[in-house]
Amino acid sequence: MKLLVAVKRVVDFNVKVRVKADQTAVETNGVKMSMNPFDEIAVEEAVRLKEKGIATEVIAVSMGVPQCQDTIRTALAMGADRGILVETDAQLEPLAVAKMLKALVVKEGVDLVVMGKQAIDDDMNATGQMLAALLGWPQGTFASKLEIAGGVANVTREVDGGLETVALTLPAVITADLRLNEPRYASLPNIMKARKKPIETIKPADLGVDPAPRLTTIKVAEPASRKAGVKVADVAALVDKLRNEAKVI
Ligand code: AMP
Numbered sequence: 001m002k003l004l005v006a007v008k009r010v011v012d013f014n015v016k017v018r019v020k021a022d023q024t025a026v027e028t029n030g031v032k033m034s035m036n037p038f039d040e041i042a043v044e045e046a047v048r049l050k051e052k053g054i055a056t057e058v059i060a061v062s063m064g065v066p067q068c069q070d071t072i073r074t075a076l077a078m079g080a081d082r083g084i085l086v087e088t089d090a091q092l093e094p095l096a097v098a099k100m101l102k103a104l105v106v107k108e109g110v111d112l113v114v115m116g117k118q119a120i121d122d123d124m125n126a127t128g129q130m131l132a133a134l135l136g137w138p139q140g141t142f143a144s145k146l147e148i149a150g151g152v153a154n155v156t157r158e159v160d161g162g163l164e165t166v167a168l169t170l171p172a173v174i175t176a177d178l179r180l181n182e183p184r185y186a187s188l189p190n191i192m193k194a195r196k197k198p199i200e201t202i203k204p205a206d207l208g209v210d211p212a213p214r215l216t217t218i219k220v221a222e223p224a225s226r227k228a229g230v231k232v233a234d235v236a237a238l239v240d241k242l243r244n245e246a247k248v249i
Contacts, residue, residue, distance in 0.1 A: 001170075002108060003055040005046045005080065006101060006115040006127070007039040007062045009071040013120060023219050026121070035071045038116025040078075041176040044183040045146060046114050047079035054148050055112070057081050061104060063097055065089060069199060076194035077186035083199035090204070090211040098130035103207035105135060110171070112153070117142050117175040128175035138168040142177040 011017060011026065012034040018027045035043075049055040060075035062068035063086040072083035086100055105113060118125040132139035140146070140155030144163070147154045153168045158177055168174075186194070204211045232238045242249045 001049075001055050001111045003046050003049060003058045004101070004105060004108065004110040004113045005039070005042050005058060005060050005075065006097075006113070007043060007060050007071050007075050008036040008116070008119045008121075009033050009062060009064055009068045010036045010119055010121040013037055019220050019222050023221060024217065025220055033067065033070075035074050036116050036119045036121075038118055038120070038176050038178070040074075040183040041178070041180050042114045042116050042174075043075045043078050043080060044181045045143075045174075045176060047184075048181065049112075049148065050079065050081075059084060059108060059110070061086065061101065063088065063092055063100060063204075072199055073191075073194050074186065076197040076199075077191045078184060079190070080197075082197055085199055085201045086204060086207065087201050088204050088211050091213045092211055093213050093215060094124045094126040094130055095214070096204070096209060096211040097127050098134055099209045100204060100207045100211070101127070101131050102134045103209060105131075107207075112148075112170060113173045115173070115175055117177050128173050132173040135171075135173070137172050138166075139173045139175070140166055140168050141175045143174050144177050144179040146174060146180065 010033065011028060012032040015032055020027050043060065046055065046058045050058050058080040060072050060080040060083045062071045066087055068085055072085060076083055084104060113131060115128050128141060129139060140153060140157065142157045143155045144158045145156035151170050153170055153172055153174065154165055155168060155174060156163050156165045232241060
């Protein structure tokens with residue numbers, strides 16, 4: 001079973017994001033970039049499927065600027081077998097990413113796609129769903145547990161009321177939620193080994209996709225700063241404030 005895992009390069013989750021002075025976007029110059037945390041979970045799950053003998057090959061795909069190579073190398077150091085970089089300067093939107101992933105799935109003969117539920121930069125939460133729709137494949141989104149046997153993927157999903165388990169007939173698209181697993185740290189020997197693993201670089205046009213954005217960002221702004229809070233002396237003072245100032249009880 002061939003497995004494709006999508007890994008996006010995003011601003012590191014520890015960085016305090018700043019808006020550019022001209023309010024066109026978030027500042028990424030000189031900012032630490034890392035693999036999207038949900039994609040690390042997707043890579044971990046893919047590598048575990050390979051270790052269990054369920055997957056035969058794990059291909060890590062990233063789309064964007066040349067530095068996305070680093071993100072792919074991280075996936076290779078975690079255990080993916082090879083990488084594909086779809087290189088473009090275009091501001092990528094979920095539909096363009098989904099179309100390019102679809103083309104790769106068809107070209108590579110992939111049986112299962114595992115990706116993050118959401119990229120933490122744009123918070124779109126759309127690419128996996130769009131990819132499944134374009135391929136006409138079943139989708140198991142927000143996966144917190146995955147079991148594969150006999151051509152069926154049982155995906156446990158975290159939904160509002162608790163846990164839901166869906167059975168998907170493969171091929172399928174799965175998007176990883178936070179509790180699916182705890183991603184491993186790549187060991188130094190594996191980081192060294194990953195340097196020798198192949199990464200193929202292609203362009204969107206090679207996949208027959210025009211990645212030009214369809215949305216225009218009008219303005220990016222910081223959220224309004226919150227007023228400082230106050231400390232109350234005791235519960236009675238708190239209740240008094242809630243009743244007489246905030247008027248919420
Ligand atoms: P989104 O729909 O933008 O929130 O992204 C959901 C998932 O799609 C991410 O967690 C990635 O697995 C994948 N993805 C989105 N954009 C890219 C990209 N430029 N390169 C690789 N994977 C991506």
